[in-house]
Amino acid sequence: MLSTPPGTEPLVVPRAPVTGDGRECLVGLSRDALAERIAAVGVPTRQVRMRTQQVWHWIYHRGARDFDEMTNVSSALRKALAERYVIGRPEIVEARVSVDGTRKWLLRFADGNEVETVFIPEEDRGTLCVSSQVGCTLTCRFCHTGTQRLVRNLTAQEIVMQVLVARDDLGEWPSPRDGRLLSNIVLMGMGEPLYNFDNVKAAMQVVMDPEGISLSRRRITLSTSGVVPEMARCGAELGVNLAVSLHAVRDDVRTRIMPINKKYPLSDLLAACRDYPGATNARRITFEYVMLKDVNDSDADARELVRLLKAYNIPAKVNLIPFNPWPGSEFECSPPERIRRFSDIVFEAGISAPIRATRGQDILAACGQLKSASEKRRRSDRDAESASA
Ligand code: SAH
Ligand code: SF4
Numbered sequence: 001m002l003s004t005p006p007g008t009e010p011l012v013v014p015r016a017p018v019t020g021d022g023r024e025c026l027v028g029l030s031r032d033a034l035a036e037r038i039a040a041v042g043v044p045t046r047q048v049r050m051r052t053q054q055v056w057h058w059i060y061h062r063g064a065r066d067f068d069e070m071t072n073v074s075s076a077l078r079k080a081l082a083e084r085y086v087i088g089r090p091e092i093v094e095a096r097v098s099v100d101g102t103r104k105w106l107l108r109f110a111d112g113n114e115v116e117t118v119f120i121p122e123e124d125r126g127t128l129c130v131s132s133q134v135g136c137t138l139t140c141r142f143c144h145t146g147t148q149r150l151v152r153n154l155t156a157q158e159i160v161m162q163v164l165v166a167r168d169d170l171g172e173w174p175s176p177r178d179g180r181l182l183s184n185i186v187l188m189g190m191g192e193p194l195y196n197f198d199n200v201k202a203a204m205q206v207v208m209d210p211e212g213i214s215l216s217r218r219r220i221t222l223s224t225s226g227v228v229p230e231m232a233r234c235g236a237e238l239g240v241n242l243a244v245s246l247h248a249v250r251d252d253v254r255t256r257i258m259p260i261n262k263k264y265p266l267s268d269l270l271a272a273c274r275d276y277p278g279a280t281n282a283r284r285i286t287f288e289y290v291m292l293k294d295v296n297d298s299d300a301d302a303r304e305l306v307r308l309l310k311a312y313n314i315p316a317k318v319n320l321i322p323f324n325p326w327p328g329s330e331f332e333c334s335p336p337e338r339i340r341r342f343s344d345i346v347f348e349a350g351i352s353a354p355i356r357a358t359r360g361q362d363i364l365a366a367c368g369q370l371k372s373a374s375e376k377r378r379r380s381d382r383d384a385e386s387a388s389a
Contacts, residue, residue, distance in 0.1 A: 023083075023085055024085050025085070025087070025088035025157060026055070026059065026085050026086070026087055027059065027087060027157050027161055027164065028156040028157030028158070028160040028203060028206060029156075029157075030202060030205065030206070031052060031056060031209070034052050034056060035048050037084075038052050038055060038081070040084070041080040041081060042080065043077065051073070051077065053211070054070065054072055054073055055070065055073070055081075056209070056211060057212070058070045059087055059212070060175075060206065060209065060211070060212025060213050061174050061175050061211065061213075062173055062174045063167060063172075063173030063174065064087060065087050065089065066082075067079075067081045067082045067087070068082075088161070089161060089164060089165055090107040090108055090109050090158070090161050091108040091109075092105055092106070092107060092108075092165065093106040093108050094106040095169065096363040097363070098360040098361075098362050098363045098365060099362055100359055101121045102120050103118065103119040103166075103169070103360075103365075104116055104117070104118045104364075104365040105117045105118075105162075105165055105166070107161070107162065109154075109158055113150070113152060114134065115133075115158075115189065115191075116190060116365070117129065117189060118360060118370070119182065120359050120360065125183045126170075126180065126181045126182050126183050127183070127185070127186055128162070128163060128166050128182050128184070128186070129186050129188050129189045130162050130163065130185055130186070130187055130188075130189050131159075131162065131190035131191055131370070132187055132189065132190070132192070132193040132196050132199075132200050133151060133152065133154055133190060133191025133192065133193075133195065134148075134151060134153075134154065134190065134191070135148035135149065135150050135151035135152075135190060135191065135371075136148070136151060136190060136191045136192055137151050137192070137195065138192050138225055138260050140225065140247075140259075140260075141256070141258075141330065141331070142247075142257060142290055142323060142331050144326040144329070144369050144370060144371045145191070145370050147328075147371065153195070153199060154196065154199060156202035156206070157203075159199060159200060159203035160207065162189075163182070163185070163207055163213060166182055167182060167213075170182060175212070175213055175214060183215075183219060184215075184219045184220070184221070185204075185207065185215060185219065185220045185221070186220075186243070187220070187222040188223040188243070190371070192224065192225055193222050193223070193224060194224045194230040194231065194234060195227060197230050197233060197234065200238075201237060201238050204217075204220060204238055204240065205238075208220070217238065217239045217240045217241075218283070220240040220241065221240060221241040221242070221286070222234055222238070222240050222241070222243065223244070223288065224242070224243070224245065225245045225260050226244060226245065226246075226258075226260055226261070226264050226269040226272075227260070228264040228268045228269055231272045231273075231276060232275065232276070235276045235277030235278050239277070239278055241283060241286070242273075242279070242285050242286070243285070243286040243287075243288055243319075244269065244273060244286070244288065245288045245290075246287045246288060246305075247288070247290050248295075248296045249296070249301055249308055251266055253295065253296055254266060257292070257295065257296075266308070270308060270312045270314065271312065273285050273314050273316075274312045274313060274314050279314070280315055281315045283315070284315045285315060285316050286316075286318075287305075287309070287316055287318045287319065288319050289318055289320050289321065290321045290322075290323050291320055291321065291322055291323055291333060291334040291338070292323050292331045292332070292333070292334065293331065293332040293333060293334045293335070293338070295331065297338050297339070299345060301342070302342045302345035302346055303345060305318065305346060306346055309351060316351060317351065317353070318352065318353040319353075319354065319356050320342065320343055320353055320354065320355045320356060321356045322339060322358055324358060324366040324367055324369050326364070326371075339355055340355070343355055
């Protein structure tokens with residue numbers, strides 16, 4: 001595991017995926033691991049493959065949550081499976097829908113930790129924004145998640161479950177072939193996915209499996225703040241699209257707003273982008289750039305952005321994100337005409353630089369606004385208690 005930057009909380013090791021009554025949850029296991037669990041209830045070796053296929057299909061294609069739904073599995077086997085296993089879901093603490101149709105779920109896992117998952121419907125697609133960690137060890141100054149003290153990696157199971165919960169709520173079982181509501185996944189929720197790459201990889205392999213949820217790697221985008229040593233693995237072993245949170249074009253500014261830049265400065269980050277396996281003109285790397293008033297939004301910044309992307313010869317597109325404020329944030333969003341001017345400069349140099357529409361702001365579901373509400377509630381509970389003591 002990668003070391004975390006100094007001054008941040010250590011990662012707490014997640015508890016084993018076992019329910020309160022001792023039964024193990026099968027969600028998120030690889031096919032091989034699922035086969036082992038099925039063999040363990042006494043299924044004859046020659047049948048294990050076929051039974052694994054069936055159970056996989058029920059969990060990930062049909063969305064089954066109970067073994068009794070598995071009508072092509074004998075009732076004796078269904079009973080044996082139900083004695084040892086469950087097909088679980090996290091507790092949904094809160095589910096909110098924005099005026100613009102964006103949905104947000106606050107999910108609580110077995111150990112009480114919580115994350116948020118966001119669904120963003122658009123005309124031609126529906127994107128699920130998935131969390132990879134509870135909180136985040138990186139303390140980007142503009143990001144609400146970075147202020148959450150409690151941090152641990154999510155398990156592969158907890159990552160897959162976010163997709164299952166969204167599918168349950170959207171009523172999207174069995175998996176349709178075409179015209180899906182949930183058509184894309186972005187790993188842009190809470191946490192730094194490349195600090196939890198093994199679990200993210202295992203989860204995305206379940207999600208990409210052609211006999212289950214069956215989302216193509218081209219419809220999955222992983223966003224990183226720039227964990228340089230893990231980037232090549234992400235391209236080689238997972239092959240998903242890459243988004244990089246750039247946000248500044250000079251090391252001094254980037255280090256101020258994103259402390260990870262001290263460890264992996266711009267030259268290392270851009271070289272890793274240039275070398276990203278699978279990046280081509282048809283599959284460009286997305287550079288996210290949050291517009292912070294008087295911090296990173298000048299004409300000179302825009303021109304330097306263009307210069308860098310060209311100097312490193314990176315197949316790139318730029319996403320300009322209006323800064324989303326949160327309670328206590330120290331920045332302001334650049335004015336609309338400044339963002340437009342920045343976008344024009346980059347466009348005129350031949351690089352696509354759309355301004356991303358802010359979605360779900362009324363339910364605090366926009367980029368950088370996610371933070372487990374429970375932690376805040378608990379803190380205010382504590383404050384209330386100490387005030388009355
Ligand atoms: N940790 C990863 C993925 C999650 S953040 C990363 O940093 O890339 C998803 C995106 O939202 C990142 O580009 C992040 O920089 C951006 N973001 C964070 N806080 C924001 C805010 N307050 N307003 C707008 N975008 C923000
Ligand atoms: Fe973590 Fe990404 Fe937020 Fe930075 S922007 S604190 S890396 S979640």
